[in-house]
Amino acid sequence: MNNTHIELRHLRLLQAVAEAGGLTAAAERLHLTQSAVSHQLKSLEAALGLPLVERAARPAQLTAAGRRLLALAHAALPQVDAALRDLAKLKDGDAGELRIAVECHTCYDWLMPAMDSYRDVWPGVELDLLGGFQADPIALLLEQQADLVVTSDPTPRGGVTYAPLFGFEMLALLPPGHTLATKKWLLPRDFAEHTLITYPVPEDRLDLVRRVLAPAGVKPPRREAQLTVAILQLVASRRGLAALPAWAVAPYLERGYVVARPIGKHGLWAELHVAVRSADAGRAYLADFIDTVRRDSFARLPGLRPAIIQP
Amino acid sequence: MNNTHIELRHLRLLQAVAEAGGLTAAAERLHLTQSAVSHQLKSLEAALGLPLVERAARPAQLTAAGRRLLALAHAALPQVDAALRDLAKLKDGDAGELRIAVECHTCYDWLMPAMDSYRDVWPGVELDLLGGFQADPIALLLEQQADLVVTSDPTPRGGVTYAPLFGFEMLALLPPGHTLATKKWLLPRDFAEHTLITYPVPEDRLDLVRRVLAPAGVKPPRREAQLTVAILQLVASRRGLAALPAWAVAPYLERGYVVARPIGKHGLWAELHVAVRSADAGRAYLADFIDTVRRDSFARLPGLRPAIIQP
DNA sequence: AGTTCGATATGAGTATTGTTCATGTAAGCA
């Protein structure tokens, strides 16, 4: 009689809709089509005899029934994950070594908290963060100096397996009150007359230069700074413009310290991936680290979207 | 990577296997074939890369991995049920009236505790137990005197909807040391020379008489008693034989007060069903009462099996 | 108003996966 055939899939769906704020965005996160999400939600609502999502509102609002089911999802899904983790430990053991190399300056912002959550559930894994900027971190991987690399360039290489983390937007930063702040988004020529403030990395590693300015033939003067705060300080004091990931500047935007604009009409989007040795790809503690980072990032960082590029 | 596609279905399966003590028994409870259960379990084990059930042992033993997943099931499934109940309340309201009529003397044994658990989750429903033995309780249902009837006879009647509760075995009771106790099971003629002690109901309501003794032309003398303990006392003091549901006599068997034997090689099995007015069948508080009773009974009563008879 | 754009809905077709049916195999018990 009360044969409501609800499944974990439905809970994950509802959670994704709530977190992503819409069916379409949820579909991307779940690696499904928008149609699949719509159909699935509809059939669930039909089975329950109750609407779960207020379709009109944006971002999509859950109904009272939807919120009750979401509460169930929040209670149950972590338990499921924990159980699967325990099973993985039963299978492969709960110890391991995980030396992480990062090729991106701002990545520490989200990597450190993610590592903290990870440590809680895999206390047996020895976590290490390799210091210093690495020119070719993938080499470290193959030389067994590192076990996991965070990179923005998932070009296939022998013996290396990539997994996508997320896509994020690079925002152009202007001092408050700057003339360009009147525009909704910036074009390559808007950078021409300004100094570009960047981390100390080669030009071909800068997405803004490589994918936007260079193709347009714009070559602004550059000035380098080591730290994110230093870059922001230089922008705020009108020494030039910069481009940083949305998540890295969100706190400064809130305080009005600098102003951000998309680069190009659709924005400049970049992605992060992790690389591991293919031989290690099956290890549970490694796979779960990647899951943890991804989950943690989507929960913590603003303006993420799923990665699209296939290695 | 860690894409273990586990679903609530799997948890319910594992719980059924653990409770029923075997794949075949679990299949019956889930209203599936044994084959389906075997396939499903196998695919789950393959997905996890771990065996969950020790097939050799009887009753089927869970492995460490199986026990971990079972723990998850015990934690998660009640939360799911609670959520579905809340949704049902959102949909249909949380109040109602539920007057229960019972046509079986021993049913109070399990009905009262089940009503107690039910009261906890549906405090808004007014529960009433109609007293006295009813000749035709279905009539009460149609006259709006009762809202739910427990019966062993689900013959279709207009305006009445039946739902199966469970099947149970009627055991013949002998005093300890009785000659018949040497047999593994009793045959109709074994009853011929003994007084049959029963509740005060017409003969055609006694399964033993109707389905076993009458067809064999055996007509033993009868003696009636109102209470279960009285019947047991009479058997123990060698005034005759009786037949009662296995669950009703289990505590007395443990203490060796009486001895029980199956009736016929395969035992005499009876079933209980509930009847509600078809107009009410959709009401959430009613449907959930039936679920509660069924769950509660299987958890509490020994030797149950799913009902087979279709109304 | 009309147009455009982003988001959701829908219907038909396909793919996947769950279930049954009909057997086969292994282990426990007279």
Place this chain on the structure above:
DNA sequence: TGCTTACATGAACAATACTCATATCGAACT
């Protein structure tokens, strides 16, 4: 050693989840 009970297996079938292509809807902007 047969008999019985429980589980496994493979092929056929059924259910259902997903995608593709397209329609509809609503808000924002001329």
